[in-house]
Amino acid sequence: MARPDLVVRNATVVTPDDVFRATIGVEDGRISAIGTDATVPRGEVEVDASGLVVLPGVIDEHVHFREPGMEHKEDFGTGSAAAAAGGVTTVLEMPNTIPPTVDGESFDLKLERASAKSVVDFGLYGGYRRGRWSLEELTLRGIVGLKVYLSETTGISDFPEDHEVIELMRRCARAGVRVGFHAEDGKMIAALREALRAAGRSDPMAHLEARPVEAEVVAVARVLTAAWLTGAKVHVFHVTSSQCLELAERFRAMGVDVTLETCPHYLLLDGEEALRKMGNVAKVNPPIRDRGHAEALWDGIRRGLIDAVGSDHAPHLPEEKRAEEVWVAPSGFPGVETMLPLLLNLVNRGELTLRRLVRLVSVKPAKIWGLHPRKGAIAVGSDADLTIVDLSAERRISSEALHSRSKVTPFEGVTVRGWPVYTVVRGEVVAERGDVVGRPGHGRLIVPERRGGGGPGRFSGR
Numbered sequence: 001m002a003r004p005d006l007v008v009r010n011a012t013v014v015t016p017d018d019v020f021r022a023t024i025g026v027e028d029g030r031i032s033a034i035g036t037d038a039t040v041p042r043g044e045v046e047v048d049a050s051g052l053v054v055l056p057g058v059i060d061e062h063v064h065f066r067e068p069g070m071e072h073k074e075d076f077g078t079g080s081a082a083a084a085a086g087g088v089t090t091v092l093e094m095p096n097t098i099p100p101t102v103d104g105e106s107f108d109l110k111l112e113r114a115s116a117k118s119v120v121d122f123g124l125y126g127g128y129r130r131g132r133w134s135l136e137e138l139t140l141r142g143i144v145g146l147k148v149y150l151s152e153t154t155g156i157s158d159f160p161e162d163h164e165v166i167e168l169m170r171r172c173a174r175a176g177v178r179v180g181f182h183a184e185d186g187k188m189i190a191a192l193r194e195a196l197r198a199a200g201r202s203d204p205m206a207h208l209e210a211r212p213v214e215a216e217v218v219a220v221a222r223v224l225t226a227a228w229l230t231g232a233k234v235h236v237f238h239v240t241s242s243q244c245l246e247l248a249e250r251f252r253a254m255g256v257d258v259t260l261e262t263c264p265h266y267l268l269l270d271g272e273e274a275l276r277k278m279g280n281v282a283k284v285n286p287p288i289r290d291r292g293h294a295e296a297l298w299d300g301i302r303r304g305l306i307d308a309v310g311s312d313h314a315p316h317l318p319e320e321k322r323a324e325e326v327w328v329a330p331s332g333f334p335g336v337e338t339m340l341p342l343l344l345n346l347v348n349r350g351e352l353t354l355r356r357l358v359r360l361v362s363v364k365p366a367k368i369w370g371l372h373p374r375k376g377a378i379a380v381g382s383d384a385d386l387t388i389v390d391l392s393a394e395r396r397i398s399s400e401a402l403h404s405r406s407k408v409t410p411f412e413g414v415t416v417r418g419w420p421v422y423t424v425v426r427g428e429v430v431a432e433r434g435d436v437v438g439r440p441g442h443g444r445l446i447v448p449e450r451r452g453g454g455g456p457g458r459f460s461g462r
Contacts, residue, residue: 004032006427007043008386011054013378014354016363024054026384029426034380047429049388052421053354056362056378057089057385060336061369062237062261062310065091067113069098069155074315074405076117077440079336082313082403084119084431084438086337087420089385090375090446091120092365095127095147096155102129104137111141111445118443119430120423121385123369125180128168130158135171142447144369145178145235150219151186153285154314154330159186162222169232178259178368179227180235183219183244184211184286193327202325204275208287216286217243224251224258233257235368238312240266240286242296245305259307259368262297264335264342265410267309270294274410280321280329282410284314301356307368309343309360311335315406318399334404338397338411344389344418362387370448388422395419403436 004025013022013034023040025033033040065079083091093114095101101110101124114122125147126138135146148168150159160168172179193210201209220236224247227234239245239262248258265274271288282288300306314332323329343361346352366376373382397414399407423431423438430438 002027003041004043006045006047006384007040008047008049008054008388009037011049011052013054014358015056015378016355016359019354024378024386026427029384031378031380031382031384034378047388047422053389053391054378055358055387055389056376057425058087058340058361058387059090059092059365059376060088060311060313060339061092061308061365062094063091063313063336064094064096064315064332066315067097068109073317076114078403078405079313080118080120080443081436082334082337084423084436085403085434087340087387087389087423088336089120089387089423089425090122091336092123092125092144092369095125096149096153098155100127100129100155101125102127102132103134104141107138107141114443115441115445117440119436119438119440120425120443121446122443123371123446127156128160129156130160130164135175139175139177142445143177144448145180146172147180149182151182151184151189153182165222166226166230169226169230173230173232178233178235180237181223183216183223183236185215185219188215188218197327202327204279204283204326205272207283207326208271208275211285211287213241213243213289216241217247220244220247224248224256227256227258228254235259235261237261237310238263238266238286239297239306240289241293245296245300249305260305261308261310262306263310263312264339267294267297268342269410278410280323280326281333281408283326283329283331284333285331301360307364309339311339315404317406318408321408333408333410334402334406337402337404338409340387341395341397341416341419342411344391345416348391348417371446375446384424384427386424387420388424389418390421391418393417393419
């Protein structure tokens with residue numbers, strides 16, 4: 001055996017199906033050997049993982065790095081540094097930038113910026129914008145999937161009508177592209193928001209009232225019905241409610257290929273309590289619901305209804321979040337650096353197993369977006385993406401310690417047990433014990449393997 005570039009020795013390795021002791025060898029950015037300390041020769045670089053746990057590289061399938069167009073909030077340099085420090089080896093970045101990633105020209109612009117700055121590997125979602133959209137150009141360049149907003153968002157002010165959703169899903173089904181949705185009904189939200197403003201409401205609780213569970217349920221029902229009609233593969237981002245889980249379960253029984261994501265804040269926080277305590281710091285779209293919905297989401301994880309956990313890393317400057325009027329304060333907060341520590345704390349509390357964690361943040365995101373087994377696996381031939389964690393390490397989450405430009409978090413002051421120690425991307429250590437040591441530009445674009453369309457659907461018009 002040739003001398004490996006990197007060897008991770010004496011590790012406790014976790015996969016979805018097993019936990020075992022092993023030593024891992026890496027050559028040319030890929031895993032070349034999984035053996036014992038005696039069978040894997042000494043490497044150019046050695047990492048002693050005694051007492052540590054090695055996970056398949058964590059994939060955050062839901063980040064907003066704000067570049068191009070809003071670099072004062074974040075860019076690929078600061079965002080990917082936050083990812084690396086948080087144990088994340090691959091990020092999938094959203095299209096609602098300025099300009100939005102809706103055609104070949106805007107994709108190329110974002111790719112140029114990301115390739116120059118990113119410490120970790122990245123995939124790019126394409127977006128939809130009425131009157132300026134080319135699925136052909138986006139798929140040719142290698143989008144991981146299409147992201148569609150059913151309500152206005154940062155960088156995109158319009159959203160598609162039902163007939164446009166059906167047509168774009170029909171086209172994506174033919175191209176084998178999964179369509180992910182921010183599923184909130186924009187028209188309902190606009191009407192409720194205007195009524196609240198007319199009544200003089202500008203407090204943080206008004207945000208929760210303007211975006212009720214009904215706005216999410218109505219939108220999810222539209223998405224799943226369109227998927228049933230067209231045969232499209234769909235993904236619903238940041239699910240917050242028990243009713244959405246029930247809808248997804250029913251449509252899966254009807255043969256619809258639907259996958260679901262939720263986020264740590266929906267699992268761990270109570271919406272009213274967070275808004276009253278933290279104000280607009282806790283403002284996010286969709287809003288955080290009550291504990292009853294959080295319990296339903298946990299049940300969805302245990303039953304396999306929820307496929308993935310993503311951070312919805314949505315950075316804004318602290319002064320923007322401190323705006324007195326809720327309608328002025330932007331929605332979202334950083335999360336790519338805190339997602340894994342929060343989940344590791346749940347492992348230590350016995351609320352989540354390591355195997356299930358690996359499914360939620362490594363294996364299933366890779367499979368959903370066509371990246372497996374190159375990503376999300378510890379196997380010979382897979383990319384040497386490794387997240388090495390110390391389950392006994394205790395840390396206190398601090399906004400000032402975040403690598404993001406957005407020094408604000410609803411988890412300020414929370415003490416967690418379990419922390420990433422090494423982040424390895426294609427055989428290179430890019431973060432070590434909280435310090436980002438990777439080279440900007442090390443990260444590469446990851447392109448999915450397309451396996452053909454989802455079929456013509458019931459009424460495709462073919």
